[in-house]
Amino acid sequence: MNKTIVIVGGGPAGLEAAAALGSSPHHVLILEKEHNTGGKLKNWHHLFPNFADASEILKSLEKSLPLNNSEIKYDCDVFKMEQMDGNLLVSLKSGEKIKADAVLLATGFDLFDAYKKEEYGHGIYKNVITSSELEGMFVNNSFPDQLKDGLPKKIAMVHCVGSRDKKAGNMHCSKLCCITGVKQAIELRKYLSKSSVYNFYMDLRMYGQHFEELYQEAQEDYGVNFIRGRVSEIAEISDGKLQVKAEDTLSGRPMKMIFDLVVLLIGMTPATSAASIAQSLALPKSGSGFLAPVHQHISANETCIPGLFLAGTCREPLSLQESITDARAAALKIIEWLKLKDNH
Amino acid sequence: MEQEGKKRIWSEYQKEIADDHYFYVRSCIRQTFFPGSETTFLKILRDDLSRDVFEDARHTTCTGIGYHTDIVPFETIMTIAARHFALMTEAGYVNFVPSCVTSFGIYTEILDTWKHFPEMEAKARDYLWTATRREFKIPDNLSHTSDIIYRFRNELAELSGHRLVNKNDGKPLKVVEHIGCHYAKMFPKCGVGGAEFPAVLSGMVEAWGGEVIDYPERRHCCGFGFRQYLIKANRGYSLSNSKKKFESMQPYQPDFIVANCPGCAMFLDRWQYTIAEMEGITYDKSGKGIPVLTYEELAGLIMGYDPWVMGMQMHQISVEPLLDKIGIVYNKKDKYLGSKGQYIGVPQPPHFLLQ
Structure with missing residues (x-):
């Protein structure tokens, strides 16, 4: 018997889960809050560690969507869910209600709002930007004129902005910013060949395949500098350049340097769009505020609500590769659940 | 520099500043360093803005300098702060206004400590009662004197010449x-x-x-x-x-x-x-x-x-x-005359700074 599976979120995890469910006889409905699919991937230029073109990957994900049993609804803001007779009733802000046999939450993540780290002056000093804004500059080739005048530039990259930071309200490690900082430092060296790039870090967590190699490559082939120390404050000087204060913890000395551009490596935070859904179902959250599965190790895609599943970065920071794998796992769990439901 | 960004931050730090009826506590050192500043504050508040400001001569140092140099223990400074709150309470005021930033920081720290550790407040009350037989209420509002001038900055702009x-x-x-x-x-x-x-x-x-x-x-x-x-x-x-x-x-x-x-x-x-x-x-x-x-x-x-x-x-x-x-x-002639017109002396000129 055909069932209805609702996927909330048309980012990489939502798209991949829909593709994986393509072979099932069920109807898959993706509810996307924006005008188009792709989530934050569509604003990204190249991906670590191999500089794959993000737009090509997105095209590939969108192409994999099965035409026979899937449907996408755009501009759908899901705000509430209820359990009803063994199903889930999904309420949209438009007033529409959709009955689902199973729901997959693939609501993704929000980026940390860098202005909360007031001492870095994002939103106040025009040459302090976020890693996400830098990707946008790569995508649109929209670097500020003062960086393109052919003269040598000094660029700072500040790691862990809003991550592993109790004062910022985030104790968790966003885990992907380290390698993003390395990747973007290399891209900056390629794009602005006369530039020198300095990464300020607490420690570098090169956990993934080829991450460590890329870190070595950044130093040996691209001359990227790494300084172990957190930045304490940034201030603008008269010509728009930025004064950065930090401590070099290896030499044990405070330092003050002048830069043309500072890039804040902002991490993942729980998606605000999932908050009202979680509240309506009293869905538990992890300590860091991401949606909590039934069991982190053996049931990472299942929730305490029958028929409700999680995939991708709504439950923890994940790379694109991990999100896609996670989405496939979630799809399998949904198919298993619907079979069990039929048998009862 | 983007002013909008600053305004966004400012909008999140809008503290409540009392409008009138202030219990004013002076600084130990300001009257020596900048002898007319506190009098000027009182004159502006009372004469120009018609506000009620009360002072109690029994107010003492907050001992902040001693505290920050590890001479005065926290229990002592907490009890002294409690005594000042008791003077405010006895005078019938609820808005506490210190003139010194060090004192403002001390009172802020003590009130925050009491909020998170009520047993410390109980201890301060006990010490104060034992030593002076006084009791106190927590101020409704704690504002530094610069907060007060900030609050009335637009009114002063209108009155100013x-x-x-x-x-x-x-x-x-x-x-x-x-x-x-x-x-x-x-x-x-x-x-x-x-x-x-x-x-x-x-x-x-x-x-x-x-x-x-x-x-x-x-x-x-x-x-x-x-x-x-x-x-x-x-x-x-x-x-x-x-x-x-x-x-x-x-x-x-x-x-x-x-x-x-x-x-x-x-x-x-x-x-x-x-x-x-x-x-x-x-x-x-x-x-x-x-x-x-x-x-x-x-x-x-x-x-x-x-x-x-x-x-x-x-x-x-x-x-x-x-x-x-x-x-x-x-x-120019009045520069070195005291409040009663007496000559107070001219300081020796420095070697490099021009006068």
């Missing part, structure tokens, strides 16, 4: 605003505008027509730092902090500095003399130094108060160049 504009070229005066570390760095929510981009002094300067300079070492401590200054061998640390600030603000050529902390105003003023004597350096084009004002003096000037009645002859850096820029009329 002067603007912070250079009368020679019509341009806004360039102002360095320096906030005492203990105003908001410990408890950003307790300061207007927070700790990183405080608005308490910049709000006054802008309301009165001046232009605030955002120089790189704006956030840096003046160097007072209690132990840095009080232990003679450490004074080089204190001086080097101020020097770092002067060097950072120098390219912007500020017309004056305004501060809301007794130590900051004192050291930013006096260390300019010291640096000039030691190295022959001044940080303004004229060689006269950058005048340093308290916010009460600044408010008094725009309100047309006599600079010598406000005690501005006690400054190390002469304020006359600033008075001339604003267009304030003053009598």
Whole structure:
């Protein structure tokens, strides 16, 4: 018997889960809050560690969507869910209600709002930007004129902005910013060949395949500098350049340097769009505020609500590769659940 | 610099500042450093703004300097604060207004401690009762005196006869605003505008027509730092902090500095003399130094108060160049006359700073 599976979120995890469910006889409905699919991937230029073109990957994900049993609804803001007779009733802000046999939450993540780290002056000093804004500059080739005048530039990259930071309200490690900082430092060296790039870090967590190699490559082939120390404050000087204060913890000395551009490596935070859904179902959250599965190790895609599943970065920071794998796992769990439901 | 970004931050740090009926507590050191500032505050509040301000002569030091130099233990300073709250309670007031930023930081810290550790409040009440048989209520509102002037900045702008504009070229005066570390760095929510981009002094300067300079070492401590200054061998640390600030603000050529902390105003003023004597350096084009004002003096000037009645002859850096820029009329002969017209003596001129 055909069932209805609702996927909330048309980012990489939502798209991949829909593709994986393509072979099932069920109807898959993706509810996307924006005008188009792709989530934050569509604003990204190249991906670590191999500089794959993000737009090509997105095209590939969108192409994999099965035409026979899937449907996408755009501009759908899901705000509430209820359990009803063994199903889930999904309420949209438009007033529409959709009955689902199973729901997959693939609501993704929000980026940390860098202005909360007031001492870095994002939103106040025009040459302090976020890693996400830098990707946008790569995508649109929209670097500020003062960086393109052919003269040598000094660029700072500040790691862990809003991550592993109790004062910022985030104790968790966003885990992907380290390698993003390395990747973007290399891209900056390629794009602005006369530039020198300095990464300020607490420690570098090169956990993934080829991450460590890329870190070595950044130093040996691209001359990227790494300084172990957190930045304490940034201030603008008269010509728009930025004064950065930090401590070099290896030499044990405070330092003050002048830069043309500072890039804040902002991490993942729980998606605000999932908050009202979680509240309506009293869905538990992890300590860091991401949606909590039934069991982190053996049931990472299942929730305490029958028929409700999680995939991708709504439950923890994940790379694109991990999100896609996670989405496939979630799809399998949904198919298993619907079979069990039929048998009862 | 994007002003909208600053406004976004300021919007999150809008503290409540009482409108009237203040229990005012003076500073130990301000009356020596800047002798007319506190009187000016009272005059502005009482005479110009018709507000009720009460003082109790039994008020003592908060012992903040002793506390920050590890001489006075927390239990002692907490009990002294409790006594001051008891004086406020006995007088029938609920709005506590300290004149000193160190004291403001002390009271903020104690109230926050009591909020999170009620047993500490109970201990303070017990100590106070044992020692004095007094009881107290927690203030409804704790505001620093600079908060109060900030609150009435627009009213004062309407009442004032002067603007912070250079009368020679019509341009806004360039102002360095320096906030005492203990105003908001410990408890950003307790300061207007927070700790990183405080608005308490910049709000006054802008309301009165001046232009605030955002120089790189704006956030840096003046160097007072209690132990840095009080232990003679450490004074080089204190001086080097101020020097770092002067060097950072120098390219912007500020017309004056305004501060809301007794130590900051004192050291930013006096260390300019010291640096000039030691190295022959001044940080303004004229060689006269950058005048340093308290916010009460600044408010008094725009309100047309006599600079010598406000005690501005006690400054190390002469304020006359600033008075001339604003267009304030003053009598040169009166500079060294006391409140009863008596001659108070002329200080020996420095070797390098021009007068």
